[in-house]
Structure formats: structure tokens, C-alpha cells
Amino acid sequence: MDVGIHIFSSPHLTFQASVGFAQNSNLNIAGDFQGAVGDSVLIGTQYFKPQTFLVGFIPVVLVPKVELYLTAGGEITSHVNFAASESVTARVGARWTSSDGWKNISGFGITGSLPPPTFSGSLKPRVGMQSRASFTLYDVAGPEAALEAGVNLDVAYPRNPNWIVSGFMKGTLGFRVTLPILKTIASYNATNFDISKELGRSSNTPPVLKLTSQPHTVNVGLPLNFRAFCTTTGPAFGNGEFYSASDAEDGCPKISVASSKDGTLTPDYTFTTPGERIITVKATDSQGASASLSFVLNVANPPPTLSVKYTSDPxxxxxxxxxxxxxDPNEANTNLLCGNTTWAVDAPDTLSATSGCNVKVKFGVTGSRQVRVTTHNNxxxxxxxxxxxxxxxxxxxPYPVITASGVYTLGGTLCDxxxxxxxSTLDFRTTTSCTAKTARYAAKATINxxxxxxxxxxxxxIVQYNGTDTxxxxxxxxxxxxxxxxxxxxNGGATTACRVTLSIGAPDPRRSKSLTVWSGLCNYYTFRLA
Structure with a gap:
């Protein structure tokens, strides 16, 4: 800060007073604040040595005074961390001559360099330092000059650009005449300049892609989600997505996905062949900036699980x-799996059928005998x-002997x-058949x-409910x-494996018989469980 007072004499009387502002500073804003702040806060006043000069034959005494203000205006709605270094110089002043009266004199320059700020939310602060100087002639009349300079920060996310920083400078010049009895009888005040100069703005940044915690091993034949989990606040983890995406300017960028074995992938895609493939994801924003990532996806084909059931020794x-x-996790159609199932025994043993999920085996000899069953998925x-x-x-x-058994339903025009x-599937979501008082399904057996x-x-x-026989x-x-x-x-519908079993108790327990009468799927409401 410098205060200049210059007196020029003949041939014409000239009076000049000015206040200068020179600053090299680092500005730091950091905090959480809600609401508006005041225009200025007085932080100090400095009085300088009086200056004496003659106006004609009249001595004039000037008492320079400098007031320093910290000013801030605008609003802050979220947290911000911002650092700016700037160099500001300016001068505002007044010059009086006997021929032209009072004139203002001013000049300024501003430069600045800004590192990228970090922020969240929306922010428009205006912060700077103000200096004000006044010179009083006999405490009666004199010029006043004030200068304020600082920076403006305009932030929004997502937006292009995310942030804009401008330097601002405001200079005012005034003249006041005050008499002890009449008080202020003349006053003049004007803003010489109030300008804003952009110091910097953020450039367009490319999108950001990040892998989520979703496993990279999946089963063949199951639909997968190849959309990005997208947020406007940065990468995050979702449910079922392999990756997340964000863009500082657009929020959610455009996503394209390709497989090294299958080509371009749709948002909902089902792999029909097992094996590893490289998945490449590309995110592109509205300005053409892009980012990509790749990961290895293993498409597995686990084999079906077999469980052979039989009763006591034959x-x-x-x-x-x-x-x-x-x-089979890749195939819910039990009929298809049963159709792919084959049985084999060694002579002289025989089978009632060589395929399906249920067969009768007649053993031709005693002792240890083997039955082999094989199946495959699609x-x-x-x-x-x-x-x-x-x-x-x-x-x-050998009696009793179960000669026939099965599960039956009523239907058709004649309710046969x-x-x-x-x-096949038993549907228990409805309870009656074509005859209102008859259960939709019944299990029966013929006993010799x-x-x-x-x-x-x-x-x-017996139904496989929550993985347990129920x-x-x-x-x-x-x-x-x-x-x-x-x-x-x-409500809460489910379809799981089920079976119907029958045990016949004879007077001699050694002649008791047990068998699985039927096996397949059952469709039912889980919320109806007692």
C-alpha cells in the first residue's frame, strides 16, 4: 500500500492525492459456510505524518489516513478447497488544478495463476482486500479514494467448464466538504472501474471408468448386465455392474462394450459358449474425450449335479x-436334462428304459452290482x-409288490x-382342478x-425349499x-425340484417296500409357507 500526496505550485496550483495497491499474495479459501457474508470488515487504520503546504498565502495541513478492509461477498453452499496466487497493482487518486478542478487518476494491472481446485457442490465466492485512503484539508474538504481487488470462483458439477476463476478490481474516487456546524455540505463519489478478468477455467476432462467388485467369472447361458453404474459424483459400486463411469462435465458418458470373442455386446447379453474373453469398455463424453479399460471375463460351464436315489437293497x-x-445353474428346464440322461447296467441285469430320470432295474444275479447314469447340459x-x-x-x-404308481391330475373337456x-412341473399356485372339490394333483399306487x-x-x-428337503x-x-x-x-413365487415318495410297511419289516413315485419341479408361493 502506498499513499501519494503531491503539491505543484506556479504557474498554477495543483493538488494530487492517490492511493496505490500492490499485492503479491496467496489466497486460500477452505471451509463450510451457508448463507451470505458482509461486504467488508475493517481490520486496521493507519495515520501518517501530516503534510503542510500553502495554497496561495494560506497554509494547508493534510493528515493522510489509510484504512484496510477484508471484503467478501456472495454465497457459499458447499465445501471448497481453493488456492490462487496473484499479483495485483492499482492506483486510484484525485488531482486538483486551479484551471480544471478535480480530476481522477487511475490505473491497474492484474495477473494470476491457478492450480486446479478441488470442490463439491456449487460455489460463487468473492474475496479480496480493500484499501481506502482519505486526505482532509483542515478537516474541512478533501479527496477520498478506495481500491478493492481479489478473485471470483464460479463452480458447478457436472458442468463444462467445472470451474471459472476471475480476478476483480474496483476503484472509487470521492470528494467531500465538511463544515463543523453545517456538517457535510458537498459530497461526490463515483466508481472509476469495477472489472472482472478471467484468470483461468477448467478444461474438458475425459470420463473415468473403474471396475466394481462384481466377480469376473460367470456361467454360460445366463443374461448379464453390461451397463455402467453411473453417478454424477464419481465412480461408485452398484449391483451387478462390472464397472462404473462418471464424467465431470456430462455426468454420465456414452458407453460401448466389446468382447474379443463375441464382438459388440448389448446392454443385456447372454454368452452361449464357455471360455475366457477380453472385455473392453469405452466411455466417451460429449466433447469426444474418452477413456477405456479392459478385463478378462471367464465364462464357465459347470457340469450338472446328479443325485441318484433308491431305497433299500434290491x-x-x-x-x-x-x-x-x-x-444345473445354466439350465432350469428339468425335462431337457432328463432327456439328456442315460442309464447303463451289465448283463444279465436289465433296464425298463435307458433314458429319463426314473427307471426300473431288474437284477439277474445276486451280489455287488453297478448302475451307471450320465447326463449333460446344452x-x-x-x-x-x-x-x-x-x-x-x-x-x-416277495409281497407286497408295488406294480404301478404315479402322480395324476384331472383335466380336459371330460375332466379325465x-x-x-x-x-414336468406341478403348479401349486392354484389348488383345484376341473372339479372344484378335487385336489389338482394326487399320488396313487397299485399294490399286489x-x-x-x-x-x-x-x-x-418333498420340495427343495432354500436348499433343504421340506x-x-x-x-x-x-x-x-x-x-x-x-x-x-x-406372492413370492418359486420353482424348485421336488419328488413324491412312498413307503409300504409289511408285517415283516424285511418285506417293506419304498420307492420314489415321481420327480420333477414344483411351482409354489413361498409366502404361503406355514
Missing amino acids: HQGEDHLMSVTIT YGAVASQTVTLNVLPPPVN EYAVTNG NPQSETLTYDWKL VFAESNTPTLALHGPGGGFN
């Missing part, structure tokens, strides 16, 4: 029912299981009874009991009416 010469339950993954059974000699009394094939012995029955409908229906009568879970709301 007897030579008797039909022994065996079934298999198949699950993508070529194979699963096999070999079961070894101990075949017992033919029983002296039809057998439900193994591997020539001696009319007293037999016991143990029917069960009994949905059971009966101790010759037939079983099948139904879903207990009462409740009709």
Missing part, C-alpha cells in the same frame, strides 16, 4: 425303482455317477385323469397283496392329495 428278479435328481458339460448296490437273493415271500410325466396283509402307507411330497404334503392313506405350502399371501 432283491434278485424284482423291479427296483431308481431315480435321479439333476440340477453347452456340453457332462456329469456321471456310478452306484453300487448289494443284490439280495429272491425273497421267499391324466398321468403327470416325470420331469395276495394275502391281504395289513399294510401301512407313508406318502410324502415336506409340503404327507399322508398315511393309500393315496396322497398333493398341495403347496400352508395359508398366507399369494
